[in-house]
Amino acid sequence: MKQYDHPLAQDLQLSCLLYALSDPFRLEVVRKLAACQPQPCAPLQDGRPKSSVSHHFSVLRKAGLIRTDVVGVTHMNSLREQDLQSRFPGVLAAILAAAGTAGTQA
Numbered sequence: 001m002k003q004y005d006h007p008l009a010q011d012l013q014l015s016c017l018l019y020a021l022s023d024p025f026r027l028e029v030v031r032k033l034a035a036c037q038p039q040p041c042a043p044l045q046d047g048r049p050k051s052s053v054s055h056h057f058s059v060l061r062k063a064g065l066i067r068t069d070v071v072g073v074t075h076m077n078s079l080r081e082q083d084l085q086s087r088f089p090g091v092l093a094a095i096l097a098a099a100g101t102a103g104t105q106a
Contacts, residue, residue: 004061004068009083012064017088020063026056027099030065030079034096038069038078065092 021027029044045053057077060066064083069076084092 002070004070006061006067006080007064009064009080009087012083012087014088014091016063017065017084017091020059020065021095023056023059026060027095029056029060029077030092031096031099033066033077033079034092038076040074040076044077 021030025046025048028046032044033039041053041057048056057066057068061068064080064087066077067080069078079092081092
């Protein structure tokens with residue numbers, strides 16, 4: 001059974017977090033997890049190839065944004081909200097709020 005490495009909260013870096021969220025697909029995954037978590041990978045794939053999705057989830061994990069736990073054959077993903085809030089207070093909420101209004105601006 002595969003287990004994933006997740007960085008410690010004190011090792012999270014803002015530049016890695018912002019890089020991970022700079023991709024529209026990864027930002028959408030985080031938005032979906034913020035709305036409902038934990039979630040398996042399948043509903044978050046949005047029709048993309050598995051290899052592409054695996055890469056994006058790896059970037060999100062390495063940045064410390066998500067945690068992936070293996071439950072049987074299912075990979076359950078959740079946001080590391082508490083770790084992110086303690087390390088970078090308000091940053092995730094601000095990014096998600098801005099992303100939620102980005103489509104409404106002309």
